Amino acid sequence: MDEMQLHREAADLGMQVVYLGLLRKGPKWSPEETPDSARLQDAHLANIGDMVEKGWLVLVGPCGDDGELRGIYVFRASSLAEAESMAATDPAIQAGRLICELHPWLVGRDSLP
Numbered sequence: 347m348d349e350m351q352l353h354r355e356a357a358d359l360g361m362q363v364v365y366l367g368l369l370r371k372g373p374k375w376s377p378e379e380t381p382d383s384a385r386l387q388d389a390h391l392a393n394i395g396d397m398v399e400k401g402w403l404v405l406v407g408p409c410g411d412d413g414e415l416r417g418i419y420v421f422r423a424s425s426l427a428e429a430e431s432m433a434a435t436d437p438a439i440q441a442g443r444l445i446c447e448l449h450p451w452l453v454g455r456d457s458l459p
Contacts, residue, residue, distance in 0.1 A: 349425050356452045364458065365429035366451040367419030374442035389437035390444075402432045404458045415455070416444060420458070426450060438449060 347355075349363075358362045376383065397403040397419075405420040423429040426448060433439060433446040 348389060352450060352452075353424075357455075359452070360426050360455050361452045362455050362458075363450050365421040365423050365426060366449045367429070367433055368415060368447040369417040369419065370447060371414055371416060372439070372442045372445040373435075375444070383443075386438055386441055386443060393436050397432060397435070408428075419446065420451070421448075432443055 352362050361385055394403065394406055398406065402423070403419055404422050406418065409415050419433065421429040423432060423434050429448050433448065436444065436446070437444055438444040439455040
């Protein structure tokens with residue numbers, strides 16, 4: 347099913363399509379806290395603030411355990427490609443510390459802020 351059809355079917359069902367981003371440990375993940383990792387984390391958090399201000403992120407937050415899954419992004423985007431370009435602005439993703447696995451997610455039209 348193409349994305350336009352998915353968006354139309356979601357609308358017909360009283361739903362909307364958003365893009366669920368699962369932030370996982372990337373190939374350059376390290377649990378060590380160094381000045382470089384602290385700077386990268388600060389840049390990651392600043393970018394999240396920018397994405398929220400721009401209206402790209404509807405929900406965002408870290409996972410509470412210390413597992414492979416580090417956090418979740420929920421993007422309001424018109425396509426998977428647009429959500430991918432939004433996620434690619436994250437300095438932690440650019441650095442390979444995190445990867446973002448994206449999925450179209452159908453949710454109730456009024457269920458998200």
